[in-house]
Amino acid sequence: MSGTPGLRPDGTRPEDFAEEARQASDNVCEALRCAGAELSDIVQVRSWLTARGDIEAYVKVRKGVISHRPANMLAADGCDALRGRAVRVSNMPEGDTMPGTSGTRRTPRGLETRSRIVDSAAKLFYVKGVNATTLDDVRLASSTSKSQLYNHFEDKLALIHAVIDVQSKFVLAREEQRLRGVKTLTGLRRWRDALVQANSLQDGSYGCALGAMSIELSDNDEQSRQALNTSFDAWLRMLVETLTRLRVLGVLAEDADPQRLGTGLLAALQGGYVLAQNAHSSEPMAVALDMALDHIESFARS
Incomplete structure (x- = not known):
């Protein structure tokens, strides 16, 4: 102004x-x-x-x-x-470029406001769903004015893309931490237990943060679909790398195919999330993961 x-x-x-x-x-x-x-x-x-x-x-x-x-x-x-x-x-x-600079360098307060908006939107998208959440909902939850919201995001779609980025980083960082030390089949079962336990704490509700957004957005917004697909590809690579590590360590036989086994394991996890959400119970998720892990263990060296 x-x-x-x-x-x-x-x-x-x-x-x-x-x-x-x-x-x-x-x-x-x-x-x-x-x-x-x-x-x-x-x-x-x-x-x-x-x-x-x-x-x-x-x-x-x-x-x-x-x-x-x-x-x-x-x-x-x-x-x-x-x-x-x-x-x-x-x-x-708040949030305009700093004087004497080019581009979109934000003020510290502007960056904090943007982060607060994205975090509030991520929580609302996860609990209420993307389509059911309005920008007014986000504004109220983040305690921001309309001018602050639109200063950072020109529309809801821009905010959605920011949330996908933040949620993807969170989920992938969590999975990388849990999977990087897996060197035994018991360790893989512990990875399964952590996911099921977290899902059980909310009675199976809400599903996977990335999976839920994929269901709502992938057929309607190509940029969202591509971003989510990139995140799932990264998640799959972690599982494939873990299974490859188990094969190199001699835990799994040489004929075990990490790519196919990893794809099946991720599919079981995501399908388990959906069934648990509908059942309001983590039991379907536990069963789906157990069956996928049972198949992986069928390639264990004697």
Whole structure:
């Protein structure tokens, strides 16, 4: 929001400088209100005055309007661009690019707000579903204004893509941690136990964070489908690498096919999530994984 002068709605300029400064502040407030924002959303204020003698009066007015402490820049004298106006104020809402930079470098507060929006959306998408969650739901859950939400995400689809990225990183990091140390079939069973136990704690509800989004999005948004497919491919690679490790260590026989066994194991897991969600019980998931692991163990060396 740039170049807000201290002019009245009818275009006239107040005679008194302090009144003009207050009018400029009122104009800023009105512009923010129309955008669904408020003064507390501002993280930087840049002010231009035509006379140094007006600085004290301006600062007094500004302190009475803005109670928090955004970054501040104040210039006075020689401002030909002001065209006779005594004051002009430019404000940078939270999340705008930092001055003197290019691209979309966010302020620390803007990054925190974006993270809060994405985290809130991820929780709502997981519990309510993507289609049942509105942007107003996300805004309320993240305690953000409409201007903050739309400053970071132009629409719901952009937010969905951000959530897919965050959820994928979380799930894949978790799986990498659990699978990287598996060197025995018992270790693979412990991996199974951790998944079933986590699912049991929520009575089978909600399913897999990635699988649930795939069901809702893959046939309707190609970018979401590709992103989720990339995540499932990465998950599958972890399982294949684990099974390959077991074959190299001599736990599994040479004729064991890690690619096929890994695909079957991941399919059993995802199908188990869906059945557990419908049954509100982790039992179907446990059975599906046990059958897949029983098949893998049929390739164990004697």
